[in-house]
Amino acid sequence: MFSLTKKTEYGLLALIHLSGLETGRLANVSEIARSTAIPKELLAKILSELVKADLAVSFPGPTGGFRLGKDASIISLARAPASPETAAILTNPESSMSMVAPDSS
Numbered sequence: 001m002f003s004l005t006k007k008t009e010y011g012l013l014a015l016i017h018l019s020g021l022e023t024g025r026l027a028n029v030s031e032i033a034r035s036t037a038i039p040k041e042l043l044a045k046i047l048s049e050l051v052k053a054d055l056a057v058s059f060p061g062p063t064g065g066f067r068l069g070k071d072a073s074i075i076s077l078a079r080a081p082a083s084p085e086t087a088a089i090l091t092n093p094e095s096s097m098s099m100v101a102p103d104s105s
Contacts, residue, residue, distance in 0.1 A: 010038045011046050018056060019072040026065030 004012070013036040021027055030045065033040040047066055051082035054069045068075070 007042075007046060008044065010036070011050060013038060014043065014046060014050065014066075014104060015068070015075060018068045019075075021067060026059055026063075026067055028065040028088060032066070 014032055017035050018027060020027050029040055029044050032038070032047075033043050038042075038046070047056060047058070051058045051066075051069070055075060056066050057069045058064070058066055
């Protein structure tokens, strides 16, 4: 068993929120923060790290927001982050811990 840093936990919550979006829909920081109870300033930093890791995509502007950078079925938690300061979530389709979008039925 391993424990996740709060930052990594928040990153996972943000990814789960993004995975539940309808195709083509974007979520802004305020929406994700409201949904996940993550402080907006911290969430903005985490989302930036997720974008750098290609796990999320950012669309700037007043109607912009975020969406997943990869299909939810191939995003997995392969190992705990190397340090508390990084939300390094690795992609590994063979991992037993995959994130899939919630069933909308």
